[in-house]
Structures are given as structure tokens and as C-alpha cells.
Amino acid sequence: MRTSSAAGTAASTALSLLRVTDLRIGIRRRRGDDTVIVDDVSFDIAAGQRFGVVGESGSGKSLTLRAVADLLPKGVEVLSGSILYDGRELVGMPGAERRRLMGPEIAMIFQEPMTALNPVVRVGDQIAEGPRRHLGLSKRTAHSLAVEMMAKTGIPDPERRSRAYAHELSGGLRQRIMIAMAVSCSPRLLLCDEPTTALDVTVQHQVLRVLEDLCADTGTALAFVTHDLAVVNQTCTSMAVMYSGRIAESGSVVEVLSNPRHPYTRGLLDSAPDFDQPERQLIPIAGFPPSVTGRPVGCAFAPRCPFAVERCRTAVPPREEITPGHDTACFESERIFAGVPA
């Protein structure tokens, strides 16, 4: 059938911490013609692995992440597929059971720390909330743990800052608070939804460093969603590129970025600024991604793809493995990248 699931190979099944299989997310309709936003997404994240998902706005990368955290917006739901966390099926798991996982097992960091922090609760109390609930700590112990976590994320004068409100802190500090909050219960999987997009580049760099260090300390796996290839490059070991609700290409970060096998990935690389080669001319991808309801019949990228042939417009290309661990969903991959050494 499809070689996609083989991307992880059978051996990793036992090892994978998060296994997402054929996930479809969308808006369910009474008369069957559901609006599908995320279609047939599969990937594996092993314990301690750092996995990045790259895509433009509307590619469905955030929804995929939110489906894992059970934070899909109202009206949007998992239509089919499976999300296995540590061998347990999350799709259809009762809410109460799932909430018990959130915090000590799975934690999440959001894009905009200003809105993701409760404006009327002191940040220290917000960090302490999870440990009090899940680790059964007393108010005082949880508070000192919160201060300790804040210190670990590099917040100066954490004791005083723990009594501050979100609006009294800078963007970088706020995001450090979010990180402290997320790792306070030492989760095994940390979901990051564009955690540095709202920050300027230097702060972004520092925050990513803190995130990496903390995850390395606790052996926490990362699922990292971003539109920024440079961030994935810095933070992750393996990655997937999403386009219009599907995974276009996936593999190790080194492999995908240095040896792309999907014309969309190629386009992304050509249009992204490269600090090593500042003179290189940026080539934007022509056109715009299709809307959720206006997706073409075949490959969603076909209308923008300079290499598209007839087949691309009639059938959806399956994900196929090129080299072990590296797969692409492109019929013409071999032809397009023939001259490039694999």
C-alpha cells in the first residue's frame, strides 16, 4: 500500500513516544462532506527526540499539535486516525484521563506568551499550579519549585518576578515563564507551537537555547511547530514539512535541509534568507497556498509547482521512502532531483 509508515521502520514502534497515524482533522458535518483541514498525517517521535514541523500559515501544523494536546478549537475535531502516546490511544480517551496526562506527561508552549498567560494571576502561581495538581505539592513547596524553575530558565531575580503579572514582564521573560511552566512537572513530551515567533531574533536565540538545555537535562522529547527553517535547524534532529494539511516531506533535519526531495521544501529553502550566504538571491514561491475548501484534486502543491505534470493534478502522491528515514510525497521527485546526488 503505502510505504509511509515504514519511514519509522518496525523497530521504532516500541521506542516511539508519540505515534501519529493517518490523522485527519476537520469540521464534521451532518451530511458527510466534512471539511478536512489536516489529512493523513503520520509521524513518530521517539523518547527524547526533537521533532520539528515546518509549514506556512494554514498548513495544519498547529492543529496537528493541538490535536495531541486536546486543545482543538471549538467545532474542529479529529475525524479519524490515531494518536498513540506511550502506547495509549489519545483519540477518544475520556477527558478526565486525558487531563491527567497533561502536565506531567505532555506539556505545551504557545506562540504568544502574552495571551497564553492568565493576565490576572501572578506568574509564579501559574507555574506552581501544575506541580500542585499533579505532584501533590503544598502551596509553599510548589512556589519554591516555581522559583527554582524560573531560575533555571535564566530569569534574573526569580523570587521577586514570581509575584509579577504577565503584563509587567518583557516578551522574552514571558516566554521563559511559559517554558518554566511547561517543564515544571518534567513532562516526557513538550509540544511547542511557534514558541519564538513573537520574539525578536536575539531573544529568540536565547529562549531556544534554554528550551534545548532543559529538554536535554530531563530527556524530554520535543514536537516543535514553526514556519522558520532556521529555528528547526537549530533546535531539532528530525522534521516534517507540511503543506496544505499534508506532510510533503520528512526525515532527519540534516537530510531534508541539505538534500530536499520535494519541490515545496526546495522552494522554502530558496525563499528563506541564509545567514551563511547573505548574497544569495531569494526566490519566492509563486502563488498562494490553497484555502481549506479550495484544495485541488491532486497534489495540493501542483498549481504552484514548476515541475507539475498531468498525474500531479489528478492523484494525491503517496509518501515514499527515498533513503531510510527520508520520505517525500512527490511523483516526480526522482526526475526533478535526478541531477542532485542523493
Added chain:
Amino acid sequence: MLHRLSFVPGRLLQSVPVAFGVTLLVFFLAHLLPGNAALALLGQRATPESVAALTEQLGLNKPLWEQYLLFLKQLGQGNLGTSLTYQSPVTGLVLGAIPVTLTLLAYALVLSLAISIPLSALASFRPGGGRDLGVRAFTLLGQGMPQFWVGIMLILLLAVGLRTFPVGGYGETAGEHLYFLFLPSLTLAIAMSPTIIRSLRSSMITVLESDYVGTAKSKGASGVSLLTGHVLRNAAIPTVSVIGVNLGYLVGGSLVIERVFALPGLGSLMINSIFTRDFPTVQGVTLFVALFVVVVGILTDVIYTILDPRVDLGRASSA
């Protein structure tokens, strides 16, 4: 915290013109009485001597501005004049009636919140759902029923029908007060809740969709802990000012409701005084109620500031 309350003195100062306006308006109302005020006040009891005496007593033969200054001076001394019916200082009458009305108001506010918070939570959880529609029907009905009629219906159902509550009166002990005041407070709460629910429901919907509630969920919060820890406090902020603005409405309603349940509060005092044409008392009650509303406005700002750490009214008003 404290420095954010530094706006209070300024806010108090701001209310001074309003308070003066209130006294002026009340004073002006007193002089709207057509013809000879003393005669009008005394009505059927008027004799040439009593009219002359009252004219003298009220200072009605002096120029208007002098009368106003006298009125202010007496007010400053806590003197609201002498009741024509009871022949005793109005201040004493008002002070005697205040506890009843204040208890009624506080009780009604507590019951309003006890009704509004669960109903708003129920409605906001799934907007447009069956429960939401039910709550909306309640708010629509609650606003469409005359308050005094709700009181009569409660008497009919609970006092006359089921004999669970007294038809009226205030009781002697604190426990009795709570028992006797339950129906009148419930009446006011039914009238007040729709306004609170409207505000709380919509702000709860906004809060439930907010990112920080997502964060709280990602920390494993749900149900009651989510509601009390994250939703309610945020949703309460806009609702506080809605309650503040509508407290005047509640006060007005309580005056009428006291009448329905024969409670010896400000409302009964005022309406009885109206029937006996006891103008100094009517004036005293009116003045007190209006000044009370002004104070409530300031209190609302204080509570608002305490609830929302982002608000800095001091900075806003000095800028």
C-alpha cells in the same frame, strides 16, 4: 497594589461636583412644588398658623440661594430637617431604615451571583446549545417581569401556596432577618440576574476561547478548578462594572419591593412619606440614595482595580 489605588483621592475629588449636583437637584425638586410650598406640603392639615410656621421653619421666605446654602450647611451637620409626620429628625429616620435596605441589597446581590454564576457557566460552555437557550429564556423573562409582580407571584407560590416563607415583615433576630428577607431578596435577584448573566455569559465565552485557558488545560486544569482558577476571575472584571452601573437600578427596585413585602426600610419610609406629603423625609431619602449610588460608583472602580492588575486608573486619569 497600594500604589494602584492612588487614584482613589482623585476619584473622590471628581465626585464632589457630582455630589453637589445631586444636592442641587434634590433642592430644586423641592422647589418644584407648585404654589406655596408650605401650603402644598401641609395639604389638608394647613391652617394659616401652620403655614406661617412651616414657611418660617423651612426658610421659604428667604432668597433661593440663601435657602440652598442653609440646606447645604444643615446637610454638612448631618441635619436633613424634621419629618412633618413623625416630628423627629429625618436623619434618625433614615439611619433607622438603612440597615434593612442595605441588608436587602447585599442579600439580593449574593443571591443574584448565586443564580448568575452557575447559569452563565452553563450557558457559555456551549453557546447556542440547549442549555444556553434555556438560560436565555430565563434572562428574557427575568427582564420582562415587573419586579413587584415577581414578588407577588413568589408570595403566591412560596408563602401562600407552600407556606415555606413569610408573606412579609422583617423579623427580630439576625437569623430571622435572613429568613424573612429571602423572598424579597430573591425577587430582586430575579430582576438583577439577567443583566449579570448577559455580561458574564459573553465574557465567559471570550475567556473560554482565550489562549490562557488553553494553557490552563495544557496543565491539566478542567471543570471547577478551571472555572474558579482561570475563567471566573477574568470574566468577572467586565461584569463588576456592569453590576456597579446597575446597582442604582437594584436600589430603585428595592424601594418598590420593600413596599410589596412590608419591610421597614428606606423604600417604605419614602413611599409612606409621599402619601403623608412629608417632604423633608422624601428629600432626605432621595438625597441619601443618590449619594449612595455615587459612592458605589467609586467602590466599583476600586474593586475593578483590585481584580484586574492591568488597570491603573491613577495613571489613566493623570495622563
Added chain:
Amino acid sequence: MTTVTTLYAARRARRSTAGSRSLKPWYRNGSLVAGIVIVGLLVLAALLAPVLSPYDPIKQDLVNALAPPSSTHLLGTDKFGRDVLSRLLWGARVDLRVGFIAVLIPFVIGTVVGGVAGYFGGWLDTVLMRIVDVFFAFPFYVMVIVLVFVLGSGEASIYIAIAAVSWVSYAKIVRGEVLVAKEQDYVVAARLGGLSHARILVRHIGPNVLSQAIIYGMSDIVMDIMAIVTLGYLGLGIAPPTAEWGSIISDGQEFITTQWQQATIPGLAVVVTSLGLSWLGDGLSDLLSPERRK
């Protein structure tokens, strides 16, 4: 960001299939139709009261006092032997008329004050708004009761009393709307074009601002009817023996244990009236400013 745009697209897609709400014809607007039907029937009942009423509403028949509901007196008779149903119908005439008329004066005063304050701003705005604050300090019923007392009972006093209290709300609403409207490009353009203030206020700002005042007016009628009924109940409203819902309730309260329907039915009439007017108001606001409603 990502999620929001995706969702927006999805919602828009759904909306385009469901049909936009604001574009549907007025007769498909449920609350508007319900409001029109209810208010229409009430107005009709009030207008036809002389025809519909089986008895004279104020003619006493002491022999038949406090008769229970029967085929001759559908809602029974009150303590003076007056037919309650007839009084109810005639009461509609009084309460609806006073309610509709009472709303007009404060509407005009408040709109003018709010419009002037908002448009000209500055010290005029400050002074006018302080005056508004002063009036705002008086609870509706307190002010109305005191004014009716001072002015003496009667319909004219009720109009003045209600006007004195409720103009404040219109002033606040209209001022807020004007503050927004005067920053709009078309108003700025009109001002740059040298149009007079009066012309700009009346021709350019007015129409855009009035819809909110009208929508508020619909709920204000409800409030006014409540006030009239309450005054009637307290014995401060329309003088007896004229039939009026509040005084019917007041009369009925005495006999609540034996004749519960006397106090109950007129109250229900008020409830139906206010429901009808609320729906009419909702429908109107849908029609007049669709972009403000979700």
C-alpha cells in the same frame, strides 16, 4: 496565528454554504416577525378594547363583587364588581399609549444632548457629561417617584418624570456613537468640504448614530411600561378608577389567596408585552446594524 487563519477560512466556507445572516429578507428574521406579531396583536387589542370588552371597565356592580371566573366574567370581577377582562383590555390602551409616548421626549432630548456633547467635545462635553452623571446618580424609580410626587399624579407628570430620568441613557449612547462616527473618513471629508456643523451632524452623523438610539428605545419602552405599571401599583400613577395594569395587580393583591388570577393575569400581560418589544428590538438591531451582532 496558524490556527486562526485556518479556522477563519473554514468558518467563512461554512457561512457561505449556510447563507449570510444579514442578507436574509426581513420576514425570515424570526425575532422581528415574532415581535411584530405580538406587539401588533397587543396594539390591536388596545385599539379595539371598546369593541372587545364585554363590560364597562369602570362601572361598579357591588352585588357581583369578587365573582370567580365564569362564562359571564371570564376573569372574574374585582372588589367593586368590575369585569377584570374588560379592565385588562382597557388597561392595555393606557399602558401601551403611555409607554410609547413616554419614550419620545427623552429620545429627542438625549439624542440632541449626546450628539452635541460628542460632536463638539471640549468643555461643553465635560459640563454636559457631569450633568449626566448627576442624573445618573438617581435610581430610575427614585427619581420617577419623587417627580410624580412633586408634580402631582397624572399622565403629564409621568411623561415629564420619565423624560427627566431616561434622557441620560440616550445621551450616553449617542455621545459614544458620535465620538466614533466623527473620526470616520466620510465625516472628516465632509468637514474638510466646508459643510456646516449642523449639516454634518444631521446629514452625515445622525443616520449612522440613530440606529443605536432606536434599538435602545425599543428596550426603553419596556422600561417605561414597567415604570407606569409600577407607579400604578404603588398608587402613584394614572388615577383610579381608570383601568391600568399596575392598579389591577394592586387591587388583586388583596385577594391573592382567593382570586389569584386577578393579580397574575395583568402581570402576564406585561410579560408578553415586554417579550414582544424585546424581540422587536432584537429584530430591529439585526436589521439596522447586522455587523454588530454575532
